[in-house]
Amino acid sequence: MTDVPKPRKGPLKVKNNGFLSIFPLGTGGAFSKKLYQNNYLLIKGDEHLLIDCGARTPQAFFELGFPITGVENFLITHSHADHVGGLEEVALMGRYMTKRRPSMVITPQYERILWTNSLKGGAAYNERRNNKLLAFDDFFVPIYPQPSTRLDRQGWSLQFRGFDLFMFRTMHIPDSTPSWKQSAYSIGLVVDNRFFFTGDTRFDPTLVDEVMGSFPIEVAFHDVQFFPGGVHASFDEISTLPGDFKKITYLMHYPDTYENQESKVLQAGFRGFVQQHSYYDFTKP
Numbered sequence: 702m703t704d705v706p707k708p709r710k711g712p713l714k715v716k717n718n719g720f721l722s723i724f725p726l727g728t729g730g731a732f733s734k735k736l737y738q739n740n741y742l743l744i745k746g747d748e749h750l751l752i753d754c755g756a757r758t759p760q761a762f763f764e765l766g767f768p769i770t771g772v773e774n775f776l777i778t779h780s781h782a783d784h785v786g787g788l789e790e791v792a793l794m795g796r797y798m799t800k801r802r803p804s805m806v807i808t809p810q811y812e813r814i815l816w817t818n819s820l821k822g823g824a825a826y827n828e829r830r831n832n833k834l835l836a837f838d839d840f841f842v843p844i845y846p847q848p849s850t851r852l853d854r855q856g857w858s859l860q861f862r863g864f865d866l867f868m869f870r871t872m873h874i875p876d877s878t879p880s881w882k883q884s885a886y887s888i889g890l891v892v893d894n895r896f897f898f899t900g901d902t903r904f905d906p907t908l909v910d911e912v913m914g915s916f917p918i919e920v921a922f923h924d925v926q927f928f929p930g931g932v933h934a935s936f937d938e939i940s941t942l943p944g945d946f947k948k949i950t951y952l953m954h955y956p957d958t959y960e961n962q963e964s965k966v967l968q969a970g971f972r973g974f975v976q977q978h979s980y981y982d983f984t985k986p
Contacts, residue, residue: 705920705949705972708979713765719746721864721893723922723981726751726761728974730926730933730954731783736977737761738783739901739954741922742772743892744980748862750774750806752890752898756786765978770799774862775841776806778900779873779887780819788815789823792840796827805841806861808868811886812843852911854881867891867916871902876932881905895983897921901954904938909946918949919983922975925952927962936962940969951975 706723713724722744727737738755751758751772759769769791778784795801807815816837825834837843846859846868856869872880873887889900889908897918902908912918926933933954940947947970955962959974966973975981 704985706981706983708976709982710979713742713762713767713978715742715744715749715767715771716747717744717982721745721895721983723896725953725975725977725979726758726765727755728953728955728977730956731781733957735957736955736959738786740784741898743864745863748774748864750776750862750864752776753778753784754787754791755783757783758787759790770794770801772803774804774806776866776868776890777811777815778871778889779885780815781901784901785815785819789820792820792824793827796840802838802840802842804844806844806846806859806866806868807841808857809843809845811888812837814886851915854908854911865893867894869908869912871900871908872905873901873903874932876903876930881908891916891918893983895919899923899934901932902934903932904934906942909942913946920972920981921946921950922953923950924954926954927956936965936969944970947971 724742724744726740726742728739729736737757740753740755740758743750754775762769795803824840844861846857849856849858852869854870859866868888868890870881871887871889872884874885878884887901890898894916897912902924923939924934925936927936929935951972952966953975955974
């Protein structure tokens with residue numbers, strides 16, 4: 702088995718020597734007060750990509766000594782506030798302070814959802830351009846991936862600024878839908894064929910089987926909650942996943958009381974919890 706990246710502490714830097722590195726801005730669930738929110742910065746050489754921008758993400762960057770206006774590229778997985786709540790600040794500061802539009806990797810389907818349901822109310826009405834309200838592309842440069850049939854579910858692929866991205870639909874909300882097909886838009890990622898990021902999802906062993914059978918995954922970050930029901934995969938459910946998968950998997954999107962669960966997580970065969978403000982480096986080719 703390929704060596705699984707281990708967490709490495711260090712100050713936030715958005716450049717490295719050219720290898721893929723994952724830096725968790727936060728690792729907590731939606732209501733965490735200590736762990737920020739489950740948002741991740743991908744870094745490779747001179748490029749970076751922020752996965753999700755929750756309501757507390759600008760504060761997390763500020764406390765790490767890096768302004769949110771310095772983030773040039775975004776990818777959003779879905780529209781809960783712990784994943785999109787910081788985007789209005791990004792949009793308004795970009796248009797009125799830095800005069801710069803960051804790029805956003807986004808499907809046309811989700812661009813409409815994100816703009817209409819989350820961003821339009823706070824961004825569209827600030828001015829008129831050509832006698833029209835402002836639109837999504839007045840604030841962001843949309844980068845559209847291409848549809849892909851690599852998995853047996855809706856997916857998209859894109860080579861973007863040195864990152865090989867594969868995006869796939871997940872089964873997150875509502876809580877009673879039988880598959881991703883009936884679920885609201887929510888996605889996970891495979892990055893550089895090596896890193897499996899489930900995003901927010903309920904228990905979906907078919908997804909794990911599909912990804913692990915299609916990509917040479919070296920490490921996975923999997924969503925977890927420590928109670929049954931709801932819209933996230935429970936610990937009892939994901940503990941039934943294959944042992945080889947658990948050996949390469951860190952758990953994310955967990956509660957502030959996660960330390961009470963650490964021994965149970967390790968005994969179940971997982972790598973442990975994702976550590977915020979640490980680097981997970983893929984230094985080997």
